[in-house]
Amino acid sequence: MMMWSIWTSKNNLLWKDIPWNISEIVHRARNSRQNWTLANHRPLDARGIPGPTSTTQWSPPPHGSYKCNFATFPNPDENTFGIGFCIRDSLGSFVGARTLKIPGLPPASIRDVIALMQAIILASENQYSPILFESSSSRIESFFLHPNLKDRTEFSGIMNHCRNKINSYKINSCANFNVSFTHRSANLVAANLAKASKYYANLKDFAYIPNCIFSLIVNELS
Template sequence: MWDLISPLLNQFDNAPDIIFNLLQKLSAAQIEIIVTIIRSIWKARNLKLCQQVTDSNITILERARHLLEGWRTANRKQGHLNPTASDSSPSSSNVIINANPRWKKPLRGRYKCNIDASFPTTTNKVGFGMCIRDSDGNHVRSKIMCYTPSCSVDVGEALALNHAIRWIHELQLSNVDFEVDSKRVADYFNKGRGDVTEFGSIMDSSSSFCNGYLTNSHVEFIRRQANEA
């Protein structure tokens, strides 16, 4: 790999040109490795800025390896689940599973806000990320924030939605489709009530606020692969 990178360092003077030139020469397996390492480096940069956490080179490479292994495993499982039979006659026994979900634009006149929470093991904090895009798919606003102390995954995802709803209200936007990759959060927002735990309290607050100030907005579940902001 270094034999390919070394000549590019003299040919180009910026990282994007080096990366895109490199991607044109690599095999699919090599591209997967490079992309996951770049993603892990980007995450390390965000942790440094947001949480003042410095990842070692070993941590960055290990995170990239786990990410790539998880991605490959998920795609193998989806490939096994995706039926090959024709879908010309849809029925309850012939359900096609989308093995490659993609983000979709909102309807004309609406916005879409994708939300996610992160739970780094090296710090007692939870990170929230949210991104707003319009009906043309154009980026409108993004926000990254931290919450202390650390909490359960369900509570963290609920808090992320709660902050996103209030952020949208502060921006004075309406007609917003909130997308989360936590099915429990989406199901509780749309159907649930009566949970007396911290999770239920946060979700009830989000639902009440949305019903009061964002009456033409709603929350949807989306698979994690299509929730990249």
């Protein structure tokens, strides 16, 4: 995997004039190895066909892009819920983070979609593009994968608003926003930020890695 990653960087330098970056080479090799391992250890279904894979470790986004992981956490004592956002680049480097405290305690699915809306706002404010919004809500990803699926729930109403906002940014500012699902164990940084939100002001931005996620960030880079 390492030789393949080096070969890829060599071609990028030759054909795309993209400079060598040792950290990126290592990350690419590690992630390719992980994906290969997952692909070769998938359980078989009744027909003997490998089942779907699930990513259990955070992985960086493609070269030149960002990833925003987000999660929510209920605070019933305060009748609020917290949202945590963490933005990292294609090298896995910390770019920024935000915690947000929202009044009220709606169902988990509504909290998740409110978090997505706030993540879109955060990305547009800071011009993070292209960017992948990643959460542990499979329902959010499913909604984007099936655009013709319609219902009259509050969840769908907010999700349609999110989708319209994403499409608007793509048209007006050429921003490239996408959404995906990840396993909870690959979303621990955002989850810890969401839990810590109760100790900060209603909105708190971090230019440096906060203590509550420092060890997680370091471990995911190693």
